[in-house]
Amino acid sequence: MALACAGQVLAEENSQDPYEGFNRSMFAVNEAIDKYAAKPVAQVYDNAVPLPVKAGVGNFFGNVGDLWIGVNSALQGKFSDAGVDIGRLLINSTVGIFGLFDVASELGLEKHDEDFGQTLAVWGVGSGGYLFWPVIGPRNVRDTAGFGVDSFVDPVWRVERVSVRNSMVALRFVDVRASLLPADKVVEEAALDKYAYIRDAYQQRRRNQIFDGRPPRLDD
The missing domain is CATH 1.20.1270 (Substrate Binding Domain Of Dnak; Chain:A; Domain 2)
Structure with missing residues (x-):
């Protein structure tokens, strides 16, 4: 009985994260980028x-x-x-x-x-498998497509002068990363598996966003 329940849980996790091998590799790449570049710059920005x-x-x-x-x-x-x-x-x-x-x-x-990923969800487009991208972070297939549309229409990316555009993009990224610094310690202390913790938190947050904080109750 216990083995059957464990197998069912594993099957459900695999259905939510069918590209787990790829995702964990990309997560490791992202962790390295964050550790040696993004987080130190964000900390300097936050302090200075x-x-x-x-x-x-x-x-x-x-x-x-x-x-x-x-x-x-x-x-x-x-x-x-x-x-x-x-x-x-x-x-x-x-x-x-x-x-x-x-x-x-x-x-x-x-x-x-x-965002457009939420719009696609409201229109009935399925989420697809979970994905993790370096720098961009957690997405699913639907939200990855939505992110592409969001980026295409983003006024910051439409600035013609390359130096100004790149500076604005970098500043926004650093500002967002700095805003997440208080959450770093919480994640590190709460997560036995940081990858799984972030995946589950992302999926729960997106569900709440799509349903404006009132998601329908999931079946047991």
Whole structure:
């Protein structure tokens, strides 16, 4: 009986992560990149840059993304949310001085988190197998395709001057990595298998995002 239950659990894990061998190899590559490059730079940035400046950087890039968030809200049929997203963009781009200050949140306009991967899920596209990509991080097949669309329409990637574009991309990456530094210790202490911990956390988070925090109950 115990062997049968264990076999069933293993089969379920394999169905969620059919490319586990590839993923663990890519995870190891990512860990090396993070250890020797991304994390040290993020730590220097976090320690050297004043908090108001870091807040302004995060607000600026968040404002840049609000237009595409609004488009995805509309594509998912959430037109009220889309109106809020566009309202945030207009207010923060003007009163908030090009998004450096999040005035819209102070006025009660909630920031949403929508991307094309979530839109595909709402349209009924299956998730496909789990994937882990260096630098990009955890995705599934559907979200990898969605990430490609998100990147294609991203205003930062559309900046024509290469030096400015690359600087903005690098700054955003470092800012995001710095924001994750507090979570590093939690993951290290909680995870016997860091790869599996991140995979499961990603899948649970994406499910909550797709269902706006109200996912249907899974069958036992």
